Amino acid sequence: EDQVTQSPEALRLQEGESSSLNCSYTVSGLRGLFWYRQDPGKGPEFLFTLYSAGEEKEKERLKATLTKKESFLHITAPKPEDSATYLCAVQPGASGGSYIPTFGRGTSLIVHP
Amino acid sequence: NAGVTQTPKFQVLKTGQSMTLQCAQDMNHEYMSWYRQDPGMGLRLIHYSVGAGITDQGEVPNGYNVSRSTTEDFPLRLLSAAPSQTSVYFCASSLGQGPYEQYFGPGTRLTVT
Numbered sequence: 001e002d003q004v005t006q007s008p009e010a011l012r013l014q015e016g017e018s019s020s021l022n023c024s025y026t027v028s029g030l031r032g033l034f035w036y037r038q039d040p041g042k043g044p045e046f047l048f049t050l051y052s053a054g055e056e057k058e059k060e061r062l063k064a065t066l067t068k069k070e071s072f073l074h075i076t077a078p079k080p081e082d083s084a085t086y087l088c089a090v091q092p093g094a095s096g097g098s099y100i101p102t103f104g105r106g107t108s109l110i111v112h113p
Numbered sequence: 114n115a116g117v118t119q120t121p122k123f124q125v126l127k128t129g130q131s132m133t134l135q136c137a138q139d140m141n142h143e144y145m146s147w148y149r150q151d152p153g154m155g156l157r158l159i160h161y162s163v164g165a166g167i168t169d170q171g172e173v174p175n176g177y178n179v180s181r182s183t184t185e186d187f188p189l190r191l192l193s194a195a196p197s198q199t200s201v202y203f204c205a206s207s208l209g210q211g212p213y214e215q216y217f218g219p220g221t222r223l224t225v226t
Contacts, residue, residue, distance in 0.1 A: 004155070031211055031212040032211060032212025034212075034214060034215075036217075041220075042219060042220070043117075043203050043205075043217030043218050043219050043220050044156070044203070044215075044217045045217070046214040046215065046216065049212060049213075049214055051212065087155070087156070089156075091211050091212050099210045099211055100158055100161070100171060100172070101158075101211070101215075102155075103148075103155035103156040103157075104155050105153065105154060105155045106155065
């Protein structure tokens, strides 16, 4: 069974204080690992897709990395507008199974000014 | 482009009532899905569709029906509402089964009393 565990559940940072969010996963043949941002009362918004170990992607203050067992979302010098819940999802390679993605429970990030 | 739209935004039902949550997308996406999101839990897949006329069950399909008569629309039907179906429901679409990022609607907050 595919599993995704995100840590920490909640993270409070001061503006400018860099940190990392973790997404640990077990999956049958990874097709893709996705990061989404979700603001309160809204639907998730896509951030990144990572396909293979060693891959990195960046967008503004965010950088996502991938190993064979986990992914990190690094936030450099965060601002209050980065406050949101960050979701991780993995899509299996469907060796005899399905391509249904599994989502983690998310990390709630609050950045104080 | 409106992206993924959902109606209604809020709904209160009595136990035993039925209703349909509407979902539409204007991106010509083949893959559409319905998730529910409950506090402390990740997004859980209810049903999905890989194209018009094709639907399949996700992780938590009991109590819900779907159909996909057009590429654009993917309604979710609650047959006989139960308090356990109180949740926030998200519709999502993507180019295909993947690995493609999903585009989410704004959600429907459903309360069953």
